[in-house]
Amino acid sequence: MRLKKLFLLDMRFQAKYGFYFLYAVLTLIYIIVLFVLPENWKERAVAILIFSDPASMGLFFMGAIVLLEKSQHTTCALAVSPVHATEYVIAKVGSLSAISIVVAAILALAADTDNLHIVLFGTFISSVIFTLFGIIAATKIASLNQFILWTVPIEAVCFVPAILHLFKIIPAWCGYYPVNVCMDLVSGNFSSAIGFLGVAAMTVILFVLSRFCVLKMWDSMGGVKL
Amino acid sequence: MITVENLSFSYTKNPFISGMSFSVSEGEIFGFLGPSGAGKSTLQKILIGMLRTYQGSCLVYGIECKNRTKNFYENIGVDFEFSTMYEKLTARENLRFFSSLYEKKPRPVDELLEMVGLGQDADKRVADYSKGMKSRLNFIKALLHDPVLLCLDEPTSGLDPANSRVMKNMILEEKAKGKTILLTTHNMQDAAELCDRVAFIVNGKICALDSPHNLIMSKGAAAVTYTWVGNGEHSASCPLEQISSDERLKSLIAENRLQSIHSSEPTLNDIFMDITGRTLL
Numbered sequence: 001m002r003l004k005k006l007f008l009l010d011m012r013f014q015a016k017y018g019f020y021f022l023y024a025v026l027t028l029i030y031i032i033v034l035f036v037l038p039e040n041w042k043e044r045a046v047a048i049l050i051f052s053d054p055a056s057m058g059l060f061f062m063g064a065i066v067l068l069e070k071s072q073h074t075t076c077a078l079a080v081s082p083v084h085a086t087e088y089v090i091a092k093v094g095s096l097s098a099i100s101i102v103v104a105a106i107l108a109l110a111a112d113t114d115n116l117h118i119v120l121f122g123t124f125i126s127s128v129i130f131t132l133f134g135i136i137a138a139t140k141i142a143s144l145n146q147f148i149l150w151t152v153p154i155e156a157v158c159f160v161p162a163i164l165h166l167f168k169i170i171p172a173w174c175g176y177y178p179v180n181v182c183m184d185l186v187s188g189n190f191s192s193a194i195g196f197l198g199v200a201a202m203t204v205i206l207f208v209l210s211r212f213c214v215l216k217m218w219d220s221m222g223g224v225k226l
Numbered sequence: 227m228i229t230v231e232n233l234s235f236s237y238t239k240n241p242f243i244s245g246m247s248f249s250v251s252e253g254e255i256f257g258f259l260g261p262s263g264a265g266k267s268t269l270q271k272i273l274i275g276m277l278r279t280y281q282g283s284c285l286v287y288g289i290e291c292k293n294r295t296k297n298f299y300e301n302i303g304v305d306f307e308f309s310t311m312y313e314k315l316t317a318r319e320n321l322r323f324f325s326s327l328y329e330k331k332p333r334p335v336d337e338l339l340e341m342v343g344l345g346q347d348a349d350k351r352v353a354d355y356s357k358g359m360k361s362r363l364n365f366i367k368a369l370l371h372d373p374v375l376l377c378l379d380e381p382t383s384g385l386d387p388a389n390s391r392v393m394k395n396m397i398l399e400e401k402a403k404g405k406t407i408l409l410t411t412h413n414m415q416d417a418a419e420l421c422d423r424v425a426f427i428v429n430g431k432i433c434a435l436d437s438p439h440n441l442i443m444s445k446g447a448a449a450v451t452y453t454w455v456g457n458g459e460h461s462a463s464c465p466l467e468q469i470s471s472d473e474r475l476k477s478l479i480a481e482n483r484l485q486s487i488h489s490s491e492p493t494l495n496d497i498f499m500d501i502t503g504r505t506l507l
Contacts, residue, residue: 016315073308080299
């Protein structure tokens, strides 16, 4: 099955480039941080840690992954293969979500978080959203500097409201904002069905957009900026 | 198999390829020859469905290239001019991965690696390969799914004569199996040796299209040059078709006074320069 092969290749690619080693080290550091924090800080600290790192790693790593693929011209090879953009996107999202969930599970267990299943579901859905954002940005760039510039506005609209929402600094109705719903889930709280519908809608829109961006990237391998 | 009619394409507002028409039959090796920047690779990218904003018609197996779906690539093998491998994976891992993307049963990876002399290096990371090794690996990647159409872009570039020979033999073997092969090159020797027909492309236009033999013969017959000694060394030449009427040559043969004799014919490169007024580099 092609999707499975793409998924396994992406995992192998990430392992070969040291992503897993890096996350093993980071997880260890995060666990130490969680252990030294006062008990009453842990709940929010673990939510922030999970949301800002394993859940959003796709946003940051996708730039490196796609740039490496472009530099090795493997995007050209995939562009002239039967691989569909949908498969390409799902494999990338799946492989990065898998590592996100593992790291989040370790952190949540270390902090003795309640509702582990909601935390992991929240991590998964956040990881999907951030990875899709990452794909959209990464397909348009030719250098890491460009990628960093692309991610700044994404970070602004995703991280700032989520942190403010976690500390209840912004009004309660902002809880329906999809990224804030994700933050609730990562904190182990299921906010509302309406909020969750917003997350689902956002995921579908980002998926369609990222698929479109991958197709454009493959077309641009032919040398034309469409 | 391939029918191109009135094809035009542009990267900018100025036309890059204009008014091209030709067809390629099944089982034919068709060469695109021309200097760098002439439009050869662009034409090949159009034919493999990578550039889809062209005007005119470009049918491959009855499919208009701009309307192709991803299934189009089940029957096409593309060998780019550059390596398209995952550098941190081994050659075997790369080939196994790429072969798994196709529905067809793949050709045995180890057998292909042996054919191009990479059997011993199958478990080496591609990053550690030389340019020539990457070129050979790229070539067999195009053969993995046993495609009916092979598109090869400078397949012998960066290869030593021995490996170049191996590669050319493999191309001829694929032709013998009935594959259609599009060869983009500026190596005239390769083209003359491999191609059934060649198209000379300059400035996005086809200047000439025929078999290498016909192109060579159309621009003057071969000549015979001979040397002899008599009050110093002398040489003379005459057209091959007039050799029987060259009295001097006949008498030199009769008197066994010839020092050397050889025939020479214009090369494809000479013909290219003659027709286009350009060199290939």
